[in-house]
Amino acid sequence: MFDFLTDPAAMGKAIVWFAALCTLGLYTILYRENVVFRFFEHIFLGLATGYAIYATWNDVLRPRWWTPMVAEGRWWWAFALSAGLLFYLIYSKRYSWMSRLIFAVFFGFAAGQAFQFFASTYFPLIRSAINNPVVGVPVPTAINNLLFIVILVSVMTYFFFSFEQRGGVARVSRMGRYLLMFAFGAIFGSTIMARMSLLIGRVFFLLDTWIRQTILGGA
Amino acid sequence: MGFFDRLQNIDRRVLYLLLILAVGLPLIFSAPVPAPAVLPPTRSFYDTVEALANDPVRRNKLVILSANFSSSTAAESLTQTDTVMRHLMRRKLKFAIFDFVDPQGRELAQQTAEKLQNQYGYVYGRDYVNWGYRPVGAAVPTVKAMVRDIPAAIGRDITNTPLTEIPVMEGVKGVNDIAAVIEVTGSASLPVWIGYFQRTGREPVPTLFCTTAVQGPEAFPLLKSGQLQGMLVGLQGAAEYEVLLKEPGFATRGSASLSYAHFLILALIILGNVSMLLSRSRSSGSGTGGTR
Amino acid sequence: MEHATWPARIVLIVFSAIIVAAVLSAQRGRKLFIRRIPGLTAIDEAVGRATEMGRPILSSVGLGGIDIITLQALAIISSVAQTAARYGNRVLLPIADPVVLPVAEDALREAYTAAGRSDIFHAEDVSFLSERQFAYAAGVAGIINREKPASLFLFGTFFAESLIIAENGNRIGAIQVAGTPSTTQIPFFIASCDYVIIGDEFYAATAYLTRQPTLLGSLVGQDIVKGILLALVVLGVLLLSFGQPAVFNFFEDKNLALMQYFRKMPGTGG
Amino acid sequence: MFRPVQGPAVWGYIIGALVASGVIFFLLTLIPGRFRKPLIALITFLAGLFYALEFFWPTGRDDTNFLTPFIDPAGQMAQVLQAFALGLGVYSLVSVHLRSIARQRSGWGFSVVLFAALFAIAISGLLNAYRPNRYNQNVFNFFFVGGLQALDSTMFSIIAFYIVSAAYRAFRIRSVEATILLSSAFIVMLGQVALGQALTNWLPAEGFGANLRVENIRTWILTRVNSPAVLAVDFGLGMGALATALRLWLSLERGSYFDREL
Structure with a gap:
């Protein structure tokens, strides 16, 4: 009865059909909210959580915790379970403060790592920002470099908060805001390409993989 | 409501329909578009891989292919993975798939490798390995640990085999045995490599970036500062790479749809503005005022 | 760098000391000034409109885990909720991170209690949807279309789902106020929302709204550090222009060698 | 004490560790309210100190210091706890x-659907991991790839659709800011697709004229x-992140979450 489950061709078709229905089901929201969308929305929420359970066990807990603890005899990993259970005390009125202990470890880790992150990330950026000499280079380069500094200074000026911005500072700051808008426009334009690529991927799936190959049986 | 007012406020469902046509029709009827111009970040990506393959020492090291994406950006990320992996395989560079953003990444990259391996004579374990997925919350500690001891930091591959028993991992200990990092991502995962791995060895590890078009603009400062040696931006970047490899694939095909979709938006913007200006001049002429 | 170099130690220690000193002095009661962020008035306007229309308010703190951005976003949402509670209005808050959920539920309950309306607070208005980005987006889009909120407040860490949420909000005609430090999403909020708080302003907005000395002090410290950084960059450029690379070399970096290596390689196209 | 144990004896040790945890938990419950916050602050500080010291402490010739060997176990622990x-x-x-x-x-049927999907993919995934065969693989793929x-x-x-309606509606020359936004977006869009690039490919590919090619204008933008504008935003956010880290690490943060009675 379940023979089709081991037949790669039949299974391939089933997967394509399911994927096509999921795709069209979600797209119906573009027309308006409806029962079909709501159905697939809940399938989506369920699959997402179910998959997270599977992947967390298979990729993390099994190889990094269970196997070392049970098969390799590193019994002290049992303490990790107890520590992990502290998270759940957040739902207890009486012991919820203990969940802060485990949050504290993660807050602390994140804070401690910030120094290395800052140095590794911003030192090269600062250096490259300085590497814009405006004298002793060809004129077009000098203009570009000057522009770089002017933009950097004006945008950063916009983001000073601890004093009232008046007069010349206000003018630089307003220019900074305009330059920001220019940059945001560029980001918007670039992003259009990204989103269109994804849509092309989906439409290609519907037209080629689903309609042409699976329904029409074309090669 | 006048004609121009209506052109200013086209129902969004009409826009959506036009978009489907602009994207779909070129896929059905292969519409002619010129080949894309290869931009400098793409070229230096290609040149860096070539340089690695031509270097007698570096070509024997391992490339980390960091598949930090999910199927949601597959149209961009997977196409990039496909074309870059072809290049690695063509130049016989060994690589390890790794992933700390979404477990789908290592799965999708693995599928791509299995699809391509026969064509290029690659064998799992001998020429490439898949280290699997580690949760994003642990990414930084894991990558920091990899600097000194990759087999210990990663432990086992996706088949639950210890890395020390996998042939391709022979002689691979830490950061100094890594030829390059290729980060394929749709999220903000690149800083992990830049911040905690790239400059921890005897010499810096070349880092190549396959990113979605969204994140492209943000990464340009990193090219200038030398933290990135090359970058593919979005589907268009993959199409440019296909031009360099002379192997047209999905990216080249999608390039036409990309062009028409862009022109649709440009046309709509012009239409919206022109009709706004026209209806404005009308209504001020008729004396009703109050235009917005 | 795997370990600190001397310049890194100096810069990090000086910067850290300035920020900590500013925070401590603010906590000891030093009065600090923060300029007003345009767009904050919009918050009251949007709450007021929801009340007039008798429809709920929908807010989101984005996809971030329990970090400072999310906690600051929650502080803004609680202040929105307090105003809303005074008018007897509901605030819906779908959540993406499981760890944020109990914290958010608490924050809203407190806000309603503070306004004296704990009777109209429903714990289920703060609900977990999914950790997965687009499952969350699909869930929020569904809620927006079913509940038809009159205003949306989107504060926190956002990624691509920003536009899915904001366009669905725009379609049902809601007033939308957004604020995020995620640079790539700001353009989309600008296109779809009525008021947007940009980048760094996000930190300033919380400080301005909550008037917490810690945040005000930190903001002043950040301003000083940013000023120093800007001065260093400008000084560095000037010195470099006149052949003096002292500041430039201070921010030494192994990458330069790497760039030169690849320039010399054959076939790299110069 | 911390040596791997072989054979079934390991279960004895594991149970022992869990019992020990229970004792620690009981001891924690004895801590009076006023010591709780300092304890949490101490743990935060120590956890942060580990990474901070490892970074700042001078290193020997092999670029390691006394904390470097613990980076790997800390990483593994973080992975497991996060999971x-x-x-x-x-x-x-x-x-x-x-x-x-x-x-x-109302709509409880959708909750049933949600549970069905959740169990289907979780169970088929685990089955496929423990009993990999074609049957299990196919069932898992159905939910993973197909779903x-x-x-x-x-x-x-779907964002592609929303981006079109947002661009059409928002990109109007209504104000200075909107006009600036529109114009840079317009040029970038033209320069990034082959058809747009074709508009200026009659210009020379080299020399001064090449600067006016639309793809080069886009790259220039x-x-x-x-980049300097994004860099400026980044610098601000970077300082914010450093300040945030310091406030967290030193437990200087205040506000509802941090002020609450424990």
Whole structure:
């Protein structure tokens, strides 16, 4: 009865059909909210959580915790379970403060790592920002470099908060805001390409993989 | 409501329909578009891989292919993975798939490798390995640990085999045995490599970036500062790479749809503005005022 | 760098000391000034409109885990909720991170209690949807279309789902106020929302709204550090222009060698 | 003490460790309220100090210091602990939808659908991991490739539609800011697709005229105008992140979450 489950061709078709229905089901929201969308929305929420359970066990807990603890005899990993259970005390009125202990470890880790992150990330950026000499280079380069500094200074000026911005500072700051808008426009334009690529991927799936190959049986 | 007012406020469902046509029709009827111009970040990506393959020492090291994406950006990320992996395989560079953003990444990259391996004579374990997925919350500690001891930091591959028993991992200990990092991502995962791995060895590890078009603009400062040696931006970047490899694939095909979709938006913007200006001049002429 | 170099130690220690000193002095009661962020008035306007229309308010703190951005976003949402509670209005808050959920539920309950309306607070208005980005987006889009909120407040860490949420909000005609430090999403909020708080302003907005000395002090410290950084960059450029690379070399970096290596390689196209 | 144990004896040790944890838990419950916050602050500080010291402490010739060997175990511990947190989300999702089914609230059928999907993919995934065969692989792929991957990429691609309506509506020359936004977006869009690039490919590919090619104008905008602006925002956010880290590390943070009585 379940023979089709081991037949790669039949299974391939089933997967394509399911994927096509999921795709069209979600797209119906573009027309308006409806029962079909709501159905697939809940399938989506369920699959997402179910998959997270599977992947967390298979990729993390099994190889990094269970196997070392049970098969390799590193019994002290049992303490990790107890520590992990502290998270759940957040739902207890009486012991919820203990969940802060485990949050504290993660807050602390994140804070401690910030120094290395800052140095590794911003030192090269600062250096490259300085590497814009405006004298002793060809004129077009000098203009570009000057522009770089002017933009950097004006945008950063916009983001000073601890004093009232008046007069010349206000003018630089307003220019900074305009330059920001220019940059945001560029980001918007670039992003259009990204989103269109994804849509092309989906439409290609519907037209080629689903309609042409699976329904029409074309090669 | 006048004609121009209506052109200013086209129902969004009409826009959506036009978009489907602009994207779909070129896929059905292969519409002619010129080949894309290869931009400098793409070229230096290609040149860096070539340089690695031509270097007698570096070509024997391992490339980390960091598949930090999910199927949601597959149209961009997977196409990039496909074309870059072809290049690695063509130049016989060994690589390890790794992933700390979404477990789908290592799965999708693995599928791509299995699809391509026969064509290029690659064998799992001998020429490439898949280290699997580690949760994003642990990414930084894991990558920091990899600097000194990759087999210990990663432990086992996706088949639950210890890395020390996998042939391709022979002689691979830490950061100094890594030829390059290729980060394929749709999220903000690149800083992990830049911040905690790239400059921890005897010499810096070349880092190549396959990113979605969204994140492209943000990464340009990193090219200038030398933290990135090359970058593919979005589907268009993959199409440019296909031009360099002379192997047209999905990216080249999608390039036409990309062009028409862009022109649709440009046309709509012009239409919206022109009709706004026209209806404005009308209504001020008729004396009703109050235009917005 | 795997370990600190001397310049890194100096810069990090000086910067850290300035920020900590500013925070401590603010906590000891030093009065600090923060300029007003345009767009904050919009918050009251949007709450007021929801009340007039008798429809709920929908807010989101984005996809971030329990970090400072999310906690600051929650502080803004609680202040929105307090105003809303005074008018007897509901605030819906779908959540993406499981760890944020109990914290958010608490924050809203407190806000309603503070306004004296704990009777109209429903714990289920703060609900977990999914950790997965687009499952969350699909869930929020569904809620927006079913509940038809009159205003949306989107504060926190956002990624691509920003536009899915904001366009669905725009379609049902809601007033939308957004604020995020995620640079790539700001353009989309600008296109779809009525008021947007940009980048760094996000930190300033919380400080301005909550008037917490810690945040005000930190903001002043950040301003000083940013000023120093800007001065260093400008000084560095000037010195470099006149052949003096002292500041430039201070921010030494192994990458330069790497760039030169690849320039010399054959076939790299110069 | 911390040596691997072989054979079934390991279970004895594991149970022992769990019992020890229970004792530690009991000791924690004895801590009076006023010592709780300092304890949490201390743990935060120590956890942060580990990474901070490892970074700042001078290193020997092999570029390591006395803390470097502990980086790897810390990494593994972080991975495992983070994984345990997933249950929080599962718990809240399950409880909300179980309640909706139990009370037969409107739309409770959708909650049933949600559970079916959740169990289907989790069970088939685990089956496939422990008993890999073609049958299990196919069932898992059905839900993973056919379902989750398709839904994920569809929801992401839906943004393409929204971006069109947003651009059409927002890109009007109404104000200075909107006009600036529009013009840079317009040029970038033209320069990034082959058809747009074709508009100026009659210009020379080299020399001064090449600067006016639309793809080069786009690159110029992205590298020379966009990058310093983004860099400026980044510098601000970077200082904010450093300040945030310091406030957290030293437990200087105040506000409702941090001020609450414990």
